[in-house]
Amino acid sequence: MRIVALAGGIGGARFLRGLKDVVGPDDEITVIGNTGDDIHLFGLKVCPDLDTVMYTLGGGIHEEQGWGRAEESFAVKDELAAYGVGPAWFGLGDKDFATHIVRTQMLGAGYPLSAVTEALCHRWQPGVRLLPMTDDRVETHVRITDGAGTRAVHFQEYWVRLHAALDAEAIIPVGADTAKPAPGVLEAIAAADVILFPPSNPVVSIGSILTVPGIREALAAAPAPVVGLSPIIGGAPVRGMADKVLAAVGVAAAADAVALHYGGRGAGTPGLLDGWLVDEADAAAVPAVEAAGIACRAVPLLMSDPAATAAMARAALALAEQVRR
Amino acid sequence: MRIVALAGGIGGARFLRGLKDVVGPDDEITVIGNTGDDIHLFGLKVCPDLDTVMYTLGGGIHEEQGWGRAEESFAVKDELAAYGVGPAWFGLGDKDFATHIVRTQMLGAGYPLSAVTEALCHRWQPGVRLLPMTDDRVETHVRITDGAGTRAVHFQEYWVRLHAALDAEAIIPVGADTAKPAPGVLEAIAAADVILFPPSNPVVSIGSILTVPGIREALAAAPAPVVGLSPIIGGAPVRGMADKVLAAVGVAAAADAVALHYGGRGAGTPGLLDGWLVDEADAAAVPAVEAAGIACRAVPLLMSDPAATAAMARAALALAEQVRR
Numbered sequence A, B: 001m002r003i004v005a006l007a008g009g010i011g012g013a014r015f016l017r018g019l020k021d022v023v024g025p026d027d028e029i030t031v032i033g034n035t036g037d038d039i040h041l042f043g044l045k046v047c048p049d050l051d052t053v054m055y056t057l058g059g060g061i062h063e064e065q066g067w068g069r070a071e072e073s074f075a076v077k078d079e080l081a082a083y084g085v086g087p088a089w090f091g092l093g094d095k096d097f098a099t100h101i102v103r104t105q106m107l108g109a110g111y112p113l114s115a116v117t118e119a120l121c122h123r124w125q126p127g128v129r130l131l132p133m134t135d136d137r138v139e140t141h142v143r144i145t146d147g148a149g150t151r152a153v154h155f156q157e158y159w160v161r162l163h164a165a166l167d168a169e170a171i172i173p174v175g176a177d178t179a180k181p182a183p184g185v186l187e188a189i190a191a192a193d194v195i196l197f198p199p200s201n202p203v204v205s206i207g208s209i210l211t212v213p214g215i216r217e218a219l220a221a222a223p224a225p226v227v228g229l230s231p232i233i234g235g236a237p238v239r240g241m242a243d244k245v246l247a248a249v250g251v252a253a254a255a256d257a258v259a260l261h262y263g264g265r266g267a268g269t270p271g272l273l274d275g276w277l278v279d280e281a282d283a284a285a286v287p288a289v290e291a292a293g294i295a296c297r298a299v300p301l302l303m304s305d306p307a308a309t310a311a312m313a314r315a316a317l318a319l320a321e322q323v324r325r
Helices: A010-022 A048-058 A075-082 A094-108 A113-124 A155-161 A185-191 A206-210 A215-221 A242-248 A255-262 A280-291 A306-323 B010-022 B048-058 B075-082 B094-108 B113-124 B155-161 B185-191 B206-210 B215-221 B242-248 B255-262 B280-291 B306-323
Strands: A002-007 A028-033 A039-041 A044-046 A129-132 A139-146 A149-154 A170-174 A194-197 A226-229 A275-279 A295-299 B002-007 B028-033 B039-041 B044-046 B129-132 B139-146 B149-154 B170-174 B194-197 B226-229 B275-279 B295-299
Touching: A002 A010, A002 A185, A002 A206, A010 A028, A010 A048, A010 A306, A028 A048, A028 A185, A044 A094, A048 A113, A048 A129, A075 A094, A075 B094, A094 A113, A094 B075, A094 B094, A113 A129, A129 A185, A139 A155, A139 A242, A149 A155, A170 A242, A185 A215, A194 A306, A206 A215, A226 A306, A242 A255, A255 A275, A255 A280, A275 A280, A275 A306, A280 A295, A295 A306, B002 B010, B002 B185, B010 B028, B010 B048, B010 B306, B028 B048, B028 B185, B044 B094, B048 B113, B048 B129, B075 B094, B094 B113, B113 B129, B129 B185, B139 B155, B139 B242, B149 B155, B170 B242, B185 B215, B194 B306, B206 B215, B226 B306, B242 B255, B255 B275, B255 B280, B275 B280, B275 B306, B280 B295, B295 B306
Parallel strands: A002 A028, A002 A194, A028 A129, A194 A226, A226 A275, A275 A295, B002 B028, B002 B194, B028 B129, B194 B226, B226 B275, B275 B295
Antiparallel strands: A039 A044, A139 A149, A139 A170, B039 B044, B139 B149, B139 B170
């Protein structure tokens, strides 16, 4: 079976680990990773979501933190601060720096990000094929207003430095309009047997992937069933600050609202989903989702341990079979 | 007093520390640093000699090793090796990496190396004005012959990876023919009250600086006395493998031969030196040097401790006064 999953960072990566636990040795997983939160720091190209997937599936992740490397040190960061070179709010560890150094060197030598990601994965052996959504530069910016007026800041500045404490007035995928899907992305979607939306951020993770022209269309046209998992439980994001960026696109922080935002692929609708999983706490949301032509089930959606995560993946695959046309 | 010193790496840096100990608060030291052994590693611009001077005078040097940072860690290097990215023979520590990251980022932003060096020194406060010999890319290559045939390798590969175990057949300053002295270099030489050649490598350190068109001419025309210190004691380099590269330019590893290689500024000669210090062990070399029109003194030249190094600097300045025209 060929499974395609769109993924952001921590939530997506953890779900993928559960998915790997439940698929068979002949199943193939292709991950289309968000690169909208990529950022250039200290002259280096940093791809937080791709790395979180790679480290998580490759066994190098800082488990408690969810991002970055385990057993990390911070000598480079401290030295950069001693030089007065910032930003200080983005905490790159020494091991992590090496990844960005290799990536930047390869990009500088002319390799596209997809080839660089493949090279990095040659070490990590994540057990999935990890594709960036695009080889082109796309950067999610967030429009905010504070005492200094209204302006757009890089998503990482909004998320990491400002802790999403200000309202996100708009989400601006800079460069997305001219970006092309990375090699293999459209082909993987077209050839998939199952397509999954892990419980990643619907706006700045999966939403970012959908801004690349051609990807949304390929998903809508794919013969495979498309099943998503709600990142919202009981009206709040499981982790992160997804509610802040959902508000920017006029979507309530609710399990059903997110499904309706993606939309159903039922007859006559231009949406993406055939199926949607909500947490048991949101069972009341099922009818509204199904009314939109999306098959919906309420199951436990907290990735509290590997077994719970694997059960979520199993439920998603089961729903995919139920909605297969 | 305005003192100009040409400097390579470890020997030059240690001498400069002694020089700083003996000059007065109103004296100004300008160091023209060798950049011929600069190398691009992992996409980063590494300037070993400039950094050795900066770290040594700024209090950050690994004292026993003579280069690199004190209390260094190697997480980045280990990670690069785990990615299979080399070379492994050039051991950059984590703290050192930060310097190269800052430098590379500034160069990428369009700043010339001289401005970058000034910015880095803003942190280190070396107490001297440190100028790269040029803002242009100059790389010393070494021609060697081994089982694979005759080829040219980067100086660092010859020095660090091959430990200068093969004969250096030629020293090739790639890019030097079109390089220009960095801003301030010629002006500092013209305005100097004393010009010193520390006991740095005469071929790949000071010799490299002299390959930049205009610097040799400026030294020859400078009104200030030019005094050098022999890096050769008793027929062998005090440290390093200077004899290997001296052979490549047809110069014996001897205190007098190096002086004659630089040449005397006496009437009718096109050389650079007014004065030359040899070690007491080489007192027999004095007549040959003086016969070339170079005032020569035999004094202790081992930089065994700060006091010995300061005495060397004092002897060099004293000789400069004796030969001042």
